[in-house]
Amino acid sequence: MRELVIISGKGGTGKTSITASFAILANRPVVADCDVDAADLHLILSPAIKSRYAFQAGYEAGIREKECIACGACMAHCRFDAVRVTITDAGKKICFIDPIACEGCGVCVRVCPEHVIDFSERLCGEWMVSDTRCGPLVHARLGVAAENSGKLVSTVRQEARRIAKDDNHPLVIVDGPPGIGCPVIASITGSSTVLVITEPTVSGEHDLERVLSLTRHFQIPATVCVNKWDINPEMTVRIEDKARQAGARIVGRIRYDRSITKAQMIKKAVVETDAPCVEDIKNVWMQLGF
Template sequence: MENCHFDAIHLTDDGKYTINPYQCEGCRLCERICPVTAITCFQSKNNQWFVSDSRFGKMIHARMGPGEENSGKLVTKIRKKAREVARAGHADWVINDGPPGVGCATISSLSGVDAVLLVTEPSKSGWHDAERLIQLAKKFELPVWAIINKHDINPDMSAQMELAFQAKGIPVIGRLPFDVDMVHSMVAGKTIVEFAPEGAISQQLMNVWRTLNSGRLDQNPV
């Protein structure tokens, strides 16, 4: 029990050990170290990953079964495949769209990356989550930059977050306004930059991309 990092093994009232399938991450450590080989793990098909073509290039992604949660193992598989595809295609960038939180899937998405682009919203819960991700990125010794999404819906909180980011040495490289064109672009099956290239969000996103490509970010590690 003490060797399970996910607290998935429990002792019942009648003295038997059980494994909670909702807590188990499938690492199989218990199977390997059980002194009487009482545990056997079976392969199950819960999630599938794909390599797809898009008008912007290759996309490596996954589809999870109903009720299934993301896992670090799945993210690792996708991340490694993305790097393999990028090298074969001589791509300049690999962009990981990391999950929220600081769990196994998020930790896996940060492994081997060069930097973290944190996207948050101006709320107390948004700042709480941002702080946790910043702490996690520091453990990996990764530089962090921030984008504040919908910054204009709560100007006071946005200002507080800007000061907090500044105190931590984290540059805010994008301030995206709330805009219904974002919804309209999704309905039209286009990116916001394609749908409304002159719009405020598109201009901000293009500035973010230019900043990322400029190399200036290398001068601002956290």
């Protein structure tokens, strides 16, 4: 079983649209959407959800209202201004925790003289296993103020790999998270190939260098594709040169094509239409050699 991870550094480069196209072109893949900050793959693959699992990470404090004596010890020690005071309907003064401001450190739990602060695992969202027209999809959804994490990415990826192994799927395709932090590292370690989708802009160029230093460190074969290359051909050439110097293989260019959005409108991957850029994407897929 092989595994292709698609990342981009910066957002908005067309990564998800291209990933969806590969999912259609591939032979019996398992698809994992690890871009849970902006999980959009399901909008194209129209999954039928088979099972859901709660996702917990970190902790959150909660004061038991009835037992709180409003002594203010928690408030005095909280460094995140997460403790507020209010008067209940019954006219009792109490402290309570703002769940968005709480960083789950546990200091208030420790200092509360009445021991009335609960400390529970924080429910951050859920992850799901679904059926789609191109095969199984493992994906996730996060709540407000919940952050993507190495843990969530690992969970989604592991499940995708397990399905692939159990049912003999030859390939796992991973839509990776943005940036270059812990979630990205969790999404690429141990994979067969990383494809970086970038664009010929000042920020695209800047982010690509950081992403490639990551793949080099983990010794994962890196490939690069410039999307919307004809927006700025000179910069495309410059980005490709830099990518080659950084040890990456160039796997083709994709032209600026509004059809990618048009396909999105009708819940299709662009390769399911007859758009001009389809030959570019098919070429990239061939070059990748899966």
